[in-house]
Amino acid sequence: xxxxxxxxxxxxxxGVILDMCGVLYDSGEGGGQAIHGSVEAVKRLMDSGLTVxxxxxxxxxxxxxxxxxxxxxxFDISVSHVFSPAPALxxxxxxxxxxxxxxxxxxxIPEFDxxxxxxxxxxxxxxxxxxxxxxxxxxxxxxxxxxxxxxxFSLGQGRYYxxxxxxxxxxxxxxxxxxxxxxxxxxxVGKPSAKFFQTVLNDMKLxxxxxxMIGDDLVNDVGxxxxxxxxxxxxRTGKYRPSDEQHPTVRADAYVDNLAAxxxxxxxxQ
Amino acid sequence: xxxxxxxxxxxxxxGVILDMCGVLYDSGEGGGQAIHGSVEAVKRLMDSGLTVxxxxxxxxxxxxxxxxxxxxxxFDISVSHVFSPAPALxxxxxxxxxxxxxxxxxxxIPEFDxxxxxxxxxxxxxxxxxxxxxxxxxxxxxxxxxxxxxxxFSLGQGRYYxxxxxxxxxxxxxxxxxxxxxxxxxxxVGKPSAKFFQTVLNDMKLxxxxxxMIGDDLVNDVGxxxxxxxxxxxxRTGKYRPSDEQHPTVRADAYVDNLAAxxxxxxxxQ
Numbered sequence: 220x221x222x223x224x225x226x227x228x229x230x231x232x233x234g235v236i237l238d239m240c241g242v243l244y245d246s247g248e249g250g251g252q253a254i255h256g257s258v259e260a261v262k263r264l265m266d267s268g269l270t271v272x273x274x275x276x277x278x279x280x281x282x283x284x285x286x287x288x289x290x291x292x293x294f295d296i297s298v299s300h301v302f303s304p305a306p307a308l309x310x311x312x313x314x315x316x317x318x319x320x321x322x323x324x325x326x327x328i329p330e331f332d333x334x335x336x337x338x339x340x341x342x343x344x345x346x347x348x349x350x351x352x353x354x355x356x357x358x359x360x361x362x363x364x365x366x367x368x369x370x371x372f373s374l375g376q377g378r379y380y381x382x383x384x385x386x387x388x389x390x391x392x393x394x395x396x397x398x399x400x401x402x403x404x405x406x407x408v409g410k411p412s413a414k415f416f417q418t419v420l421n422d423m424k425l426x427x428x429x430x431x432m433i434g435d436d437l438v439n440d441v442g443x444x445x446x447x448x449x450x451x452x453x454x455r456t457g458k459y460r461p462s463d464e465q466h467p468t469v470r471a472d473a474y475v476d477n478l479a480a481x482x483x484x485x486x487x488x489q
Numbered sequence: 490x491x492x493x494x495x496x497x498x499x500x501x502x503x504g505v506i507l508d509m510c511g512v513l514y515d516s517g518e519g520g521g522q523a524i525h526g527s528v529e530a531v532k533r534l535m536d537s538g539l540t541v542x543x544x545x546x547x548x549x550x551x552x553x554x555x556x557x558x559x560x561x562x563x564f565d566i567s568v569s570h571v572f573s574p575a576p577a578l579x580x581x582x583x584x585x586x587x588x589x590x591x592x593x594x595x596x597x598i599p600e601f602d603x604x605x606x607x608x609x610x611x612x613x614x615x616x617x618x619x620x621x622x623x624x625x626x627x628x629x630x631x632x633x634x635x636x637x638x639x640x641x642f643s644l645g646q647g648r649y650y651x652x653x654x655x656x657x658x659x660x661x662x663x664x665x666x667x668x669x670x671x672x673x674x675x676x677x678v679g680k681p682s683a684k685f686f687q688t689v690l691n692d693m694k695l696x697x698x699x700x701x702m703i704g705d706d707l708v709n710d711v712g713x714x715x716x717x718x719x720x721x722x723x724x725r726t727g728k729y730r731p732s733d734e735q736h737p738t739v740r741a742d743a744y745v746d747n748l749a750a751x752x753x754x755x756x757x758x759q
Contacts (some may be wrong), residue, residue: 255695351623378670379630388630394665399665400648400658
């Protein structure tokens with residue numbers, strides 16, 4: 220992150236939101252591994268006095284399990300500082316007295332403990348992976364089409380992601396499938412939804428212009444944050460591709476080699 | 490079909506295209522059963538001297554097996570007079586030297602005997618039912634995304650259909666899923682594609698205005714045929730619903746109680 224007049228905004232930063240996969244660690248066998256320099260960078264950031272939060276679209280684990288996995292890699296993160304779609308959705312369900320039919324990954328189900336799921340009046344889909352069977356999709360569809368006003372929530376809207384054994388279809392693809400089947404539009408919970416970012420900002424007690432989002436996903440992290448009035452920085456790790464720096468509609472406020480470099484620039488300019 | 494000046498067009502009809510499921514028979518356990526009066530009506534029509542063809546979006550059987558099933562119900566139909574999406578697609582594949590990766594119902598696969606499927610350069614999806622697993626969808630997706638220019642064919646674009654054990658998601662839903670995943674638009678083969686209807690007209694050696702399509706699906710049968718310049722008649726059997734007669738965009742040239750009534754009107758006016 221080159222210093223200079225265009226980087227003046229760094230001085231006004233009071234808070235940082237970090238994307239997790241592709242910024243802190245790379246996913247893969249055995250849960251993945253920390254990206255070089257990121258454990259140390261997170262520690263420096265948290266010791267700096269800046270307000271730090273974590274924001275992920277991860278829906279294959281409860282937050283507790285997910286944070287545990289990161290602890291094993293060396294990250295010392297508090298569960299309450301991690302924002303993921305499922306808890307945000309549960310808040311919405313309670314607020315609007317909704318009872319979900321779930322089509323999600325098995326390991327996410329404990330997150331819904333205590334949520335009333337009798338006589339469902341909405342359908343929730345997450346990255347269910349192998350649970351996206353024809354049978355389960357038909358079940359979710361029948362609940363949806365049977366409602367007077369079909370209501371579908373999708374935990375994210377990703378197209379696909381990469382695992383060690385190849386590309387995998389993400390939740391957005393099945394969201395589009397059910398949208399077409401029932402002629403409805405899903406409510407997306409998670410990045411890049413502005414409502415989701417706003418929840419994090421509220422918790423930080425900061426204004427958007429005081430906060431920078433650091434992520435590897437140009438559209439969902441950087442573009443989503445900028446859409447809320449935050450600054451957005453893209454790291455050249457994770458799913459970053461050189462073509463991102465010539466994207467037709469989204470331009471990051473800075474591109475940096477990795478999280479360590481981003482933290483260097485931030486702390487130098489405080 | 491009330492006689493009268495508005496029915497004058499019946500006199501100029503030289504050919505008839507019949508939809509099958511919902512017009513000839515109702516699907517269900519053991520392959521379904523003939524609709525009352527339809528066996529006799531088809532026989533009268535074929536004996537009348539009018540040119541008769543059959544047009545279906547059925548993709549869970551080869552044409553041979555499908556016609557065999559209808560023979561058991563009492564219909565005496567020639568395989569060469571039945572037009573279904575798979576043979577139309579195979580024609581396209583040969584014309585454009587394409588090698589498909591198939592995601593279809595097992596019983597449809599023999600239809601592709603002799604088609605080169607090595608190093609696929611396109612993906613074909615039909616109503617694969619239980620074969621729409623996460624694993625199979627990922628496989629189709631990886632072939633598609635790996636192509637320089639992803640090419641997806643969909644055998645129909647239905648949203649859902651009804652079977653004895655409930656509503657089932659149709660091929661159109663998975664077409665939308667793969668379209669979103671790869672940011673492509675599928676080529677639809679089958680009704681209501683104009684190209685598909687034109688193939689039937691070519692075989693009949695008739696002009697569109699000389700032909701009437703009789704179907705139970707207002708949009709795909711009646712609307713599709715009218716879009717090609719044919720007349721379209723809806724029968725009040727199969728998936729017909731009274732609300733079809735007040736459809737915002739499609740108006741049939743006539744609504745009749747069933748195929749027998751349609752044939753009565755046609756033959757009376759010849």
